[in-house]
Structure formats: structure tokens, C-alpha cells
Amino acid sequence: MLFHSIQFAIFFPIVFGLYLVLPHKWQNRMLFLASLIFYGAWSRRYLLLFMFTMAVDYLAAMGISGTSNRRVAKLLLLLSIASNLTVLGIFKYFNFFAKSFQELMANFGVEVEPFLFDVILPIGISFYTFQAMSYTIDVYRGKIQPCRDVLDYGLYVSFFPQLVAGPIERATHLLPQVLKPRAVTLxxxxxxxxxxxxxxxxxxxxxxxxxxxxxxxxxxxxxxxxxxxxxxxxxxxxxxxxxxxxxxxxxxxxxxxxxxxxxxxxxxxxxxxxxxxxxxxxxxxxxxxxxxxxxxxxxxxxxxxxxxxxxxxxxxxxxxxxxxxxxxxxxxxxxxxxxxxxxxxxxxxxxxxxxxxxxxxxxxxxxxxxxxxxxxxxxxxxxxxxxxxxxxxxxxxxxxxxxxxxxxxxxxxxxxxxxxxxxxxxxxxxxxxxxxxxxxxxxxxxxxxxxxxxxxxxxxxxxxxxxxxxxxxxxxxx
Amino acid sequence: MKRTDIADRLKTVVESQTGSVINSYDEALDIDSFTMMLVITYVKETMGVKLDVSRLDFDSFKSLHVFTDIVLKHMEEQRDAS
Known part of the structure; x- marks a missing residue:
């Protein structure tokens, strides 16, 4: 759903209209749902992937803040980073490196048939994984408290205006705006x-x-x-x-x-x-x-x-x-x-x-x-x-x-x-x-x-x- | 080490690196990553203060005043820890 498409010209006025009449908590719920619809319009299949990474980062951040053991916190941080980078690696880089390896071997006269994933790049993956990683890193560094409400956290990662091509927001900047009531002024x-x-x-x-x-x-x-x-x-x-x-x-x-x-x-x-x-x-x-x-x-x-x-x-x-x-x-x-x-x-x-x-x-x-x-x-x-x-x-x-x-x-x-x-x-x-x-x-x-x-x-x-x-x-x- | 000593030494490093003149400790520093990392290395080397980079960002270098406060805070923490 491109910003300059007919679909978006229908989608946004509905979202904005609802936004104006709802109280803060329901604004967030509605925006989260709207963001999932927005992303789902690109690819329903990858919506699940998106929600999986979201869930891992949410749980990791909760775990990091809930433990006083620094080693456990570091382990959870590494788990969160690894899951994001694994998703990114599989969908974005795996085939590229496999083919490059194949070409390199061919230069030495060695033929290899690497395993390749039959996938297309999920839209916005480089943007939302980086935004999600900054969240868990900042929780680990003590810069922010984790977001307790999973739906509010979901909105922070999926906020549709910046979901698929940034700006890559930081939790220190965007999350407080999600959690506090926002003023819509003329x-x-x-x-x-x-x-x-x-x-x-x-x-x-x-x-x-x-x-x-x-x-x-x-x-x-x-x-x-x-x-x-x-x-x-x-x-x-x-x-x-x-x-x-x-x-x-x-x-x-x-x-x-x-x-x-x-x-x-x-x-x-x-x-x-x-x-x-x-x-x-x-x-x-x-x-x-x-x-x-x-x-x-x-x-x-x-x-x-x-x-x-x-x-x-x-x-x-x-x-x-x-x-x-x-x-x-x-x-x-x-x-x-x-x-x-x-x-x-x-x-x-x-x-x-x-x-x-x-x-x-x-x-x-x-x-x-x-x-x-x-x-x-x-x-x-x-x-x-x-x-x-x-x-x-x-x-x-x-x-x-x-x-x-x-x-x-x-x-x-x-x-x-x-x-x-x-x-x-x-x-x-x-x-x-x-x-x-x-x-x-x-x-x-x-x-x-x-x-x-x-x-x-x-x-x-x-x-x-x-x-x-x-x-x-x-x-x-x- | 006194606050003014730290600020003066930082001022000298930043000025010599950037070629600019800092007129006041509250003056906004238009600092780049090269100078920023040099200052971090300098503070560690000459003052024995290891700055925690995970707590630093460009706002930490907003002015000499702000950065001196950060160095002092790290000094205190490291003194307490030892």
C-alpha cells in the first residue's frame, strides 16, 4: 500500500477519523491493528514473521529488566539480537553469500551446489529489525524501561507511517509518545x-x-x-x-x-x-x-x-x-x-x-x-x-x-x-x-x-x- | 582534579583537533565522531577515566560544560567502585 495509492487514500482517512474520536488507549489499539493491516497489505505471509520477531524482542526486554543477574540479561540481549539478525540473514543475505561462495569456488575449478532459500525479501525488514534491536539494547543499557503492555510495544515497532522505510525510530524517542496521550492540533x-x-x-x-x-x-x-x-x-x-x-x-x-x-x-x-x-x-x-x-x-x-x-x-x-x-x-x-x-x-x-x-x-x-x-x-x-x-x-x-x-x-x-x-x-x-x-x-x-x-x-x-x-x-x- | 582543569584540558583537545576556538564552556560544540572518539581516548589515557560509551551520545558533547559533568560523574563512580 503505497502512500500515493488509492488504497492508502481510503485507508488513512478511516484511520485518522477513528483516531480523532477514540481515547488514548483505544487509539493505540486501533493504530496497532491498522499497522498490521498496512503491513499485511504488502504480504500476509510475512506478517507472522514480523509478529514473531516482535514477540521475541518483547519477551527478551521483559526478561532483561526482570533480572538482576547481568549475565542472564546479556544472554537475553544476545538472544534478541541473534533472532533479529538470523531473520535478516536468512531472508536478505543467505542466498547472496551462498551464491558468492559458489562463484568463488568456481574460480578454483570446484563446483558446488549450495542450498538456497526460496524466499522473497520481506518489505521493511531492515528497518523494523533495527528499530526492534535498538529497543532491547537500550533496555539492556538502562536507557529505557521496557514497555509492559505488549500492544503498546507492538505499536512502537509497527507504527505504519514509518514501518516499511523508516525513519528508524529509537525507543527513547518514540515509545514515550506511544505511552502518553497525544495532542492532535490544527x-x-x-x-x-x-x-x-x-x-x-x-x-x-x-x-x-x-x-x-x-x-x-x-x-x-x-x-x-x-x-x-x-x-x-x-x-x-x-x-x-x-x-x-x-x-x-x-x-x-x-x-x-x-x-x-x-x-x-x-x-x-x-x-x-x-x-x-x-x-x-x-x-x-x-x-x-x-x-x-x-x-x-x-x-x-x-x-x-x-x-x-x-x-x-x-x-x-x-x-x-x-x-x-x-x-x-x-x-x-x-x-x-x-x-x-x-x-x-x-x-x-x-x-x-x-x-x-x-x-x-x-x-x-x-x-x-x-x-x-x-x-x-x-x-x-x-x-x-x-x-x-x-x-x-x-x-x-x-x-x-x-x-x-x-x-x-x-x-x-x-x-x-x-x-x-x-x-x-x-x-x-x-x-x-x-x-x-x-x-x-x-x-x-x-x-x-x-x-x-x-x-x-x-x-x-x-x-x-x-x-x-x-x-x-x-x-x-x- | 578540579572541574575547571578538566574543562580546560578538554577544550585544548577539541580546539587543536577541530581548529575552532571555543569561547565559553556553554558554547554549543559542533563535534564529529572523530573528535568525539579522540576525546574519549584522551580522557582514558590522561585522566584515567574509562567512559562508558553505551551511556554517551552526541548530546553528551553538547558543550564542554555538559561533557565535563559526565567525566566527573564517571570519576566519582569509578572512585566509589574501587
């Missing part, structure tokens, strides 16, 4: 409507129209022209941003209308002045998850290794940081999908972040706009790796960018560049104002006539030129 509904409208515009007008430019380039066989590749990569940078940030904005809007404040997931990432800052602004809920639950504990582990402890503090820190960063970014890359290109995407960013920290006193001296421009182009290099269908395609396209940049062989380049600009122009203007004021709701503070004109323009473009086909959100595949 102001929140107004803001929610704006977020939804803007998210819809980003998705169906910008992202889906840019897909028509990007997809044929990546579907074509080599040789490539560097001009075409460059335009496709620039277009993809906005496609993926608008696809994902658009979903997040719609999720934020729907939640806000019901008085729930979701965490900010994108903070104008293409205005970042360096690559480290980019990761503090892009998919914030995921990057902060990896930072808090993987990067920080793993850094402390690496830094305290005996072979590193003999080194001077600066060098030790630098080495420990590089190792930790590489591992974390690689895992973060693989989170996106079971393909080596995603792992390489992570490594690419790890190297860039590490290089930035080694040279930042020089980098930070450059003029701000130049930093933004260079960072954006470095990020685009990552998008090429991310979007390419294989490592070979990355190399072919990279080669074309460096050695076959032939304007004459791309007669429609100007027209395509014009199309890309037409799709992203409004986005850039709005992002610029938001960045300047550091306010994601800057548009709502514009004078009434300008605001009205803006809403009419964006609404018209969405309705007239938006792609309302069944094209799913890119991040659904993760």
Missing part, C-alpha cells in the same frame, strides 16, 4: 499536511520523473559516453534523495497529523561542506544507529587492543578510527542490500571520511560554496557505485567519465540537462531557503500570498506531471 495537522504534500511532490514529480532519465542509462550495455553517465549520476543523486526523503517527509506528515513527532531523517544533505557532515545529514536515523550501536562500542574495543596500546595517543586514535570506520561503513553499505556494490559503496565513503579527517585543516579553509560543490561531487561518485548493476559497470562508467567525455556523441545532453534542471529547480530553491534559515518548515513562514502561490504550483505540478504509477520507493528493497 497546527500539527497543518504542518503534517505540508510535509505530506512536499514529500509527495519529491516522490512523484521529482524522483519518479528523474527515474525515466536514469534507468535507461544504467540498463544500457557498454560502451558509455562520459557525458551521458555524468548526467545520469547527477539525476540519480536527486532521484534517490527525493525518493527517500520524500517518503520520510510523508511519514513525518502522517505521524504529525496524529500528534506523533518522528525524528528528522534528512537535513539538506547536499548542502554538506564535507563528507563527514553529509553522513550527519543523510538518512540520519540509520547513520546514528550505526554510530551508537556499532561504531562507538567497536572503536572502544579496537582502541584497547594490546598491539595498539603501545602507540602514541594520536596515532592509536587515527588507526583505531580507520579500522572502525571501515568496518562500520562496510556494514552500513551492506545494510542497503545483498550485493558487493553496496559494500563497496560503504568502503568508498569510509575512505573519503578518513581522508577528510586527515586533511580537514586544509579542506575547511576552502570557500564554503567550493566545499559544498566538491562534497556533492564526491557523494555522486558514491551514487555511481550504489546505482550500478555490477562492479564491472562501475569501472566501465568510471572509465567513460575519465576517457570518453564526448559532447559531440551526446547530441541530446543539453535537452536532458534542461529536463533535470526543470525537475529539481523548485527543490533547490526550497532547500536553499531551508538551509539558510535552518528551518525545515521555512515555507510555512513565508508571507501568505507567496505561500499560497507555492502550494498551488507544487500541487499542480504533482497532479499534472507526477508519476502515479506503481513505482515503489527505492528504499523499500532494503
Amino acid at each position: 497546527e500539527k495537522t497543518r504542518r503534517g499536511a505540508y510535509y505530506f504534500m512536499w514529500g509527495l511532490f519529491m516522490k512523484v514529480f521529482v524522483a519518479d520523473n528523474l527515474a525515466a532519465i536514469v534507468d535507461p542509462v544504467f540498463a544500457a550495455p557498454p560502451p558509455y559516453n562520459g557525458v551521458t553517465v555524468l548526467l545520469a549520476v547527477y539525476a540519480f543523486s536527486f532521484q534517490i534523495f527525493c525518493d527517500f526523503a520524500g517518503y520520510s517527509a510523508m511519514a513525518t506528515g502522517l505521524a504529525l497529523a496524529m500528534g506523533v513527532d518522528l525524528m528528522e531523517n534528512f537535513r539538506r544533505p547536499y548542502f554538506s561542506k564535507n563528507i563527514a557532515s553529509f553522513w550527519r545529514r543523510w538518512h540520519i536515523s540509520l547513520s546514528s544507529w550505526f554510530r551508537d550501536y556499532v561504531f562507538m562500542p567497536y572503536y572502544v574495543h579496537v582502541e584497547s587492543r594490546p598491539w595498539l596500546r603501545r602507540l602514541p595517543i594520536g596515532l592509536r586514535h587515527s588507526l583505531a578510527f580507520a579500522i572502525t570506520l571501515l568496518v562500520t561503513e562496510y556494514l552500513l553499505g551492506l545494510w542497503h542490500g545483498a550485493a558487493w556494490t553496496f559494500g563497496n559503496f560503504g568502503v568508498y565513503h569510509a575512505v573519503l571520511i578518513w581522508l577528510y579527517y586527515q586533511t580537514r585543516k586544509l579542506w575547511d579553509k576552502m570557500p564554503g560554496p567550493l566545499q559544498v560543490f566538491l562534497t556533492y561531487n564526491l557523494v555522486c561518485g558514491g551514487w555511481l557505485i550504489f546505482r550500478a548493476n555490477s562492479g564491472e559497470q562501475v569501472l566501465e562508467m568510471g572509465r567513460a567519465l575519465l576517457h570518453n567525455f564526448d559532447m559531440a556523441a551526446a547530441p541530446h545532453a543539453g535537452e536532458i540537462a534542461g529536463q533535470i534542471f526543470a525537475y529539481v529547480a523548485i527543490l533547490l530553491v526550497v532547500q536553499f531557503f531551508k538551509e539558510r534559515t535552518n528551518d525545515s518548515l521555512a515555507v510555512l513562514r513565508w508571507p501568505a500570498p507567496i505561500r499560497l502561490a507555492f502550494i498551488v504550483l507544487v500541487g499542480s505540478l504533482t497532479l499534472v506531471f507526477g508519476d502515479f504509477s506503481d513505482r515503489p520507493f527505492i528504499y523499500f528493497q532494503f
